[in-house]
Amino acid sequence: MxxxxxxxxxxxxxxxxxxxxxxxxxxxxxxxxxxxxxxxxxxxxxxxxxxxxxxxxxxxxxxxxxxxxxxxxxxxxxxxxxxxxxxxxxxxxxxxLPSLKKNEYYWNDIINYEVFNVDKHYLGKVTSLIRTKNNDILIIKNSLEKFNKNILIPFIENQIIKNIDTHYKYITVQWN
Missing domain, CATH: 2.40.30.60 (RimM)
Incomplete structure (x- = not known):
């Protein structure tokens, strides 16, 4: 042995x-x-x-x-x-960690997911998440020079977070 x-x-x-x-x-x-x-x-x-x-x-x-x-x-x-x-x-x-069902994810898994709004405009990549008292927040970084700032998007499913695709690694949000 x-x-x-x-x-x-x-x-x-x-x-x-x-x-x-x-x-x-x-x-x-x-x-x-x-x-x-x-x-x-x-x-x-x-x-x-x-x-x-x-x-x-x-x-x-x-x-x-x-x-x-x-x-x-x-x-x-x-x-x-x-x-x-x-x-x-x-x-x-x-x-x-416990196994997940289909289309479930851990937060650390969605780091580096691409983020698009519902109009299919690219917003950036998820760099981290913040836990707050009321709702959690996605931190998105867009590396394009004119958007070189973090975008903070409330993690409110169905209202703002429309879809998280774990297969293709992207998130669709209701955000301008």
Missing amino acids: VNISINKPFKPLLIGKVGKAYGILGWISVFSFTEKEEKIFKYLPWFFYKEKKWTKVQINNWKKHKNNFIVQIKGISDRSKARKVTNSDILISKHK
């Missing part, structure tokens, strides 16, 4: 960020980027990425703390070791 140790995620997906050390026993603050923040703990194992170096980590314990979490990582037992992982990105292998 061959024992293969994976030290880097397959198709890495960013799900959080390591904050500062918490206390003297090696706990660290963690910021979740998942839609429901506690779901970050369902996608294990985690990989920390900092300064072009990957580290696979195992969580011993975690707690909700104020608006984020504090986490105890196996092998990190004091504040000085915890400081070494501060500002690391937290990534997982993308296949850890």
